Amino acid sequence: MTPSHVGTSLALGPSWLDPEQLLRMLGPAMLVGLCLIIFAECGLLIGFFLPGDSLLFTAGLFVANGLIGSPIALVCLLLTVCAVVGNVVGYYLGYRAGPALFNRPDSRLFKREYVDKTHAFFDKYGVRAILLGRFVPIVRTFITAIAGVGRMDPRKYFTYSIVGGVAWATGVTLLGFWLGGITFIRNHVELILIGIVALSIIPIVIEAVKARRLSRRQAGTSR
Secondary structure (H helix, E strand, C coil): CCCCCCCCCCCCCCHHHCHHHHHHHHHHHHHHHHHHHHHHHHHCHHHCCCCHHHHHHHHHHHHHCCCCCCCHHHHHHHHHHHHHHHHHHHHHHHHHHHHHHCCCCCCCCCCHHHHHHHHHHHHHHCCHHHHHHHHCCCHHHHHHHHHHHCCCCHHHHHHHHHHHHHHHHHHHHHHHHHHCCCHHHHHCHHHHHHHHHHHHHHHHHHHHHHHHHHHHHHHHHCC
């Protein structure tokens, strides 16, 4: 049964950024357009405003209902490849352009606060930020270039990018494919993804608490 409305619309922003409407606008080029959007959001700074999470979820639901005729395995593969390749491009954009890439004044789309927010996220979680940042809007766009600007070790970066690409692009798309028919899940995609990020961060919080306790003990014994 084809849904009349998927229910993953954005709370804010123009109507054409509604994931269902955006995909329907692409018509026969739906899958190609979706791949380009995911690539742009993961690798090009101009793609930070795109609704990647909801688009992936909606794409999975569209596959389940026949609105995207390709097999779910192929769709997941293509989207994951685009997400990873986008990260690679974003990394080298930052690597080549350097800090000047972010030393531009605020404009209608570009805001310095986006860069500052991403820097703080990266500083807090280190290389894990490449994986966790996949699930955080805006951060997943800017963090790739920031990793390049900071000359992050390419091997570590690409490893975390691949793992994150599979977890995000394949995971969220499959979530839409398998669970999109459940009304509560369909209408609370963003909250569910926030929950996934929260669970992912728990081990990092535990490590941080342990490290802080250890530093306090060392400081106490040195007195």
